[in-house]
Amino acid sequence: MDGYYAWMLVSASFVLMMTVPALALFYGGMSRSKSVLNMMMMSFGALATVVLVYVLWGWSMTYSAGAGDDVAGLFANPFTLFGLEGVEFSSYVFVAFQMTFAVITAALISGAIADRVKFSSWMVFVPIWVTLSYFPLAHMVWGGGFLSALNENGLSSLLFGWDAANSIANVLPQDYAGGTVVHINAGVAGLVLVLLIGKRLGFGKEPMKPHNLTLTMIGAGLLWFGWFGFNVGSIVFIEGDGGEKDIAQFMSETGVTWMNTTVATAAAMLAWLIVEKVRDGKGTSLGSASGIVAGLVAITPACGAVDVYGAIVIGTAAGALCALAVGLKYRYGYDDSLDVVGVHLVGGIVGTVMIGLVSTASAPGGVDGLLYGGGLKPLVVQVATALFAMVWAAAATLVVGLLIKLTLGWRIDEEDEVEGIDFVEHGESAYDLGTSGARRSVLGTGSTATEVSA
Amino acid sequence: MDGYYAWMLVSASFVLMMTVPALALFYGGMSRSKSVLNMMMMSFGALATVVLVYVLWGWSMTYSAGAGDDVAGLFANPFTLFGLEGVEFSSYVFVAFQMTFAVITAALISGAIADRVKFSSWMVFVPIWVTLSYFPLAHMVWGGGFLSALNENGLSSLLFGWDAANSIANVLPQDYAGGTVVHINAGVAGLVLVLLIGKRLGFGKEPMKPHNLTLTMIGAGLLWFGWFGFNVGSIVFIEGDGGEKDIAQFMSETGVTWMNTTVATAAAMLAWLIVEKVRDGKGTSLGSASGIVAGLVAITPACGAVDVYGAIVIGTAAGALCALAVGLKYRYGYDDSLDVVGVHLVGGIVGTVMIGLVSTASAPGGVDGLLYGGGLKPLVVQVATALFAMVWAAAATLVVGLLIKLTLGWRIDEEDEVEGIDFVEHGESAYDLGTSGARRSVLGTGSTATEVSA
């Protein structure tokens, strides 16, 4: 299994790259030129703080599920494995991989509150938020906690009883790579913060269009690339002893998750473009970048549970629904600046819930969903899981958000916001394209292009 | 072999990344600022459509070479494995890898017809083109079809007879990773489309220089990076049972292909710069980026067939010849906007043909070429293969291109072309660098840089 292990080294590296630089670029390009650096710094800062917090108590809170360590199935003891004390070196790669998930989840939130938040408040918010919202949800979903436990105390057993004979829940909740923990979690956190912090000055009146779409497109491309680590690296082995069966599972399941990830994302991009074409008459590049992310988000929980047709259906639904959802902020007047709610919350819900419909037992990690004759129960479990995650994330974010609002405060001064947060919070400006050739040739050049005589 | 398998997961991810964002950046940077988004969208759009088409019928048309499935050695039955029905999960990674090749081949074409084509026509062109030109050629070269078949019906046997005793052709045609299928194919398609569609308004009169060379340089760098997946991932095992011999082959052949890829590319970059230095007095950054791509293109078919000296020779030839070839469009007046013909067609031919000269039996996948005492036959086979590929690609492209010309039409309005395709087709503009710091500090700052007192 050193091949699988090598893949995990790659996957952890890919997912770290998703936050810095990929997400930083995706968000940075969409912000205004006076706030791009701050936007990127929010990703950079989230990376630095979450990494440190994760090795100190994050891993322990999520996975130290030894005897008596688990608090009501909600989170594990932060001190059992504090500072990775007692963690085998051979497990470090898994710590690394999980760490990068916590990083990007926190960083995702920043898009909702662009251009207006004190950098110091953000840097305080992040470590507390991952502690109260991310680590518990990760424990509940992946660490054997409440949402995934197959024993009698798990959510599924509470809903549909328990197969005592085999000591297993009757219905299996599914979240392959983080629809709830990552996307619903970040999306809800974004929404709560937006409501707490308020709109940007001029929201809905001034144009606040992307200042550099090439950055956003690089970001979307690198996110897709990195997402192969995110999804495909999330394989969990049935045997887990590194024997023949594990190897066989590795060499077939990963192919499926890779393929589903790609197919759903392609479908989502097309769906978003088609919605735009029908509604506005043209498909946009921002739409294609956004469709990519919407597809990736939605297939995240589902990539092991569906076949290629299921992936196409989920991708199409996510692309179309998110394309419609991003307009809602204008209708309801909440300034989810870069559409964290519209893409991650909506996309995360689409993916998590549709598993209940199009999941199939023929996929490596799937059970039959409603449309495959699996009945309503899988759907209900998925919906219940999503709802629970939303409530938890909302409550946790509210606590941290209010705490900061009442102490440090969230917003920069109004004048500073107009002036531009890059100057004010970081003392910098992103571009100085200067009197160089940049503009010299702008007006055109004297004359024609002529072939150089060879 | 889970290590090899892990490498294939990486390789497929790398090659997908080559199209989005790498190629999109490489091309986007070279286009004008009013058309960069459209240029990038052509890559994004090719990715989305080809992915879907490939899982539906692309893989089947290429590789479903079961009994009676092969149509005259030209392509396989599109329905046999439609929707990956019946494909083993453990083969999905190979489907994924091959899919990304089809994607980038289609995307490459877009550079030839920059700034002037309806996005909707492009989105219709791509799936038909891969169906008529790419899948058949891939079948012929890699799927056991006409160009690579070692039986009596293959091109080689038609030319030089057949070793009936061993049931094998006397002379082996070689294309390690796609000189014909990918580069010659895309290059010819580009040329045919340019001739069908016509020049940009102002071609040869107005300057149409790159609007952002930093993007092009990022693109070139990421292409090189991704190309390791492209070339090194293209290994085919002699035994194929995953045993000791396969592992040994994996652990030596990939080193050679990695090394040849790098050495040839370095040589090509230098050769291009030297041509410029001699001819124009200075080497350019666009030249170094272009030299990289020329080298990568030329070594693609040859990377398993040559030693390091052979790689240096091929790289040098490709760099120098492509540097000269890109000027031809001004002489002959065809507007191959971003030099798809000059780089991919010329580079693809250089690599494919030079295998006949410098291929060596001492390389893992090579036979002796002309200069290594292998006689003329290897050269003739390579030339014949290249020619056949050119004819096929030209015919197929002409059919699709004309079809679209007569129905949807290719060109946007003249006024719209002047105005800028980004606005007109996508309703967007790439940059809004605004009144931020961008320009504030342009005129210089008041005073000197002073060390901050520590």
Add this chain to the structure above:
Amino acid sequence: MDGYYAWMLVSASFVLMMTVPALALFYGGMSRSKSVLNMMMMSFGALATVVLVYVLWGWSMTYSAGAGDDVAGLFANPFTLFGLEGVEFSSYVFVAFQMTFAVITAALISGAIADRVKFSSWMVFVPIWVTLSYFPLAHMVWGGGFLSALNENGLSSLLFGWDAANSIANVLPQDYAGGTVVHINAGVAGLVLVLLIGKRLGFGKEPMKPHNLTLTMIGAGLLWFGWFGFNVGSIVFIEGDGGEKDIAQFMSETGVTWMNTTVATAAAMLAWLIVEKVRDGKGTSLGSASGIVAGLVAITPACGAVDVYGAIVIGTAAGALCALAVGLKYRYGYDDSLDVVGVHLVGGIVGTVMIGLVSTASAPGGVDGLLYGGGLKPLVVQVATALFAMVWAAAATLVVGLLIKLTLGWRIDEEDEVEGIDFVEHGESAYDLGTSGARRSVLGTGSTATEVSA
């Protein structure tokens, strides 16, 4: 071990990507808009030349340590394995990996002498410099030469005697992935060249601030990503026979080096930002990008020798000390343009020396340092190694630098320097953002953002 082998293919690709495009972007963004292309070209050019030199005589000079091939422990015979003659295909991946280290070391130097150097002189400097400075130091540290030899002639034995019974030095010098060979080497070379070549016109008077920080931030992110190949790929096996023990070592040591790399870098980023916050009132994005690189540099030699706490300590020290060190050039008046000395030399020394303090025998590749009860000797060996490397690098660079100063000359004309090196040396300008949408919408748009009716 095909899994380990796959990881080495990935690692070599990652490290190549660190130079092009990552370092090119990191440096390019920091330079002025009239010299960004030249800055990037220095990385591209270093890549092309070092690749060719490395396959010809670089690998041989470093690793052909057969009988009688080693010249006084300082370098090996350049001709023994010239052109990789006699190197097994199965070793090519290691040649590839080591080659990319030589490439980036040379490229790192360019940041010190930005904006003012003839491109042709740089292209001549690089191959000679790697031959005189890099290959010997790599041989001394990794090729079994003077600085790492555990026999009686090694530096360690000269200092502290030799355990004749076990034929091994008493004290083990440590440099996991290149603190001395790469960073101290490049940092010293940068300093020597700056002193030889002189300041940019206007240094200390005119502002020379970064022209595009988004590029620098992409670069920093990609460097971090690539650095996983750099550090984690540098594992050396105890057994080396590809057996169970090697696999076990692979599957634990790499996790530790990955984790230490990340943790130290996160700590360094925070430390740099805190120094800025305390001193200037605000943390900058350039500071976060710089902190990343400082942390990566310092953990490079130490990543196998420390636990997570040690990594945090080293990262913090490097971040803080480099943040202070980059201001020194204004005090002492040497124009280390992009802070190669302040970051690579200082960071390299911090990492190399602190191993003597916080290295621990509980880490996979470590011995106990001073703070872990290992006494002063490890510290002394580390300091001695660093000093020797500095002297060697300074001498070698001085020779090559003077040679070029007296023949080709280093500097471009003063007028050309004011005009901008991109035009003058490469005939290009980086940006032509034109009359497109770029500026049209700058002044704001007519009216409000309105939701498109769905």
Add this chain to the structure above:
Amino acid sequence: MKLVTAVIKPHKWEDVREALEAFGVTGMTVSEVSGYGRQKGHTEVYRGAEYDIALVPKIRIEIVVDDADTEDIVGIITKTAHTGRIGDGKVWVSPIETVIRVRTGDKDAAAL
């Protein structure tokens, strides 16, 4: 004919445009400029060095107007661009001898 040139704060541009439109001004030419005056720029910090930015971004508006409208237009701009804080800018009026509309060749008042 007169040429009215106004240098104002960028975030006032929309208000000024609307006010002028309401008054009946159908055309103007605007550009981004940098202002130097009592209002000072910022300090930027890069790796241990401080840079004082002397210039502040401004918008310049140029409007060719009929003699009769000059005073009104100057008044509208002065009122709408006003914030009362340093850096609000200047408006100046200079004489024009003739103005021509390129499309039609119309002159002077007819060209506006």
Add this chain to the structure above:
Amino acid sequence: MKLVTAVIKPHKWEDVREALEAFGVTGMTVSEVSGYGRQKGHTEVYRGAEYDIALVPKIRIEIVVDDADTEDIVGIITKTAHTGRIGDGKVWVSPIETVIRVRTGDKDAAAL
């Protein structure tokens, strides 16, 4: 001396420059500006929001000319920049009291 200021469509700049060169104009100063007028800008669409771009890119040319040449030069610009479609721009002429060449200190006609 007069100052001729012309605001024209960007793609006409090359033609105008050539025509002026042919007439004998040896120098001018050009800049990129944004025009507001009858010709309307575009609508851009970003994620469910529409933005009306009120401004259209234009090129402004400033030429200091001898009184005698003024009419010819205005005529050349008006003719060459003409497309007949809305947005062709304006040309206006204003008085100049003196002009100096920095390099030599030459004044007025000699400074051109």
Add this chain to the structure above:
Amino acid sequence: MKLVTAVIKPHKWEDVREALEAFGVTGMTVSEVSGYGRQKGHTEVYRGAEYDIALVPKIRIEIVVDDADTEDIVGIITKTAHTGRIGDGKVWVSPIETVIRVRTGDKDAAAL
């Protein structure tokens, strides 16, 4: 009141600003423009094609001044921006009828 307009080489801007500041000029408006004149631009080369760049980057400075100061200010600019090489630029003076400070409504001399 006069408007002094100067088109100078970019790297002279700092010197000119300092000299004017020393003289007591408290405000001005500057912009980046492209100059066309005796000084020629560069040739750029891209993949087998050459592009002649006709334009050279310049800085334009506009200063509204009191009639009395006009000559001095023109003199200072002419002297400080001088390098003696082709392309040093031009300075011209045009009449202004009135100038208003937006912040206070002050007019003419009081508005500077």
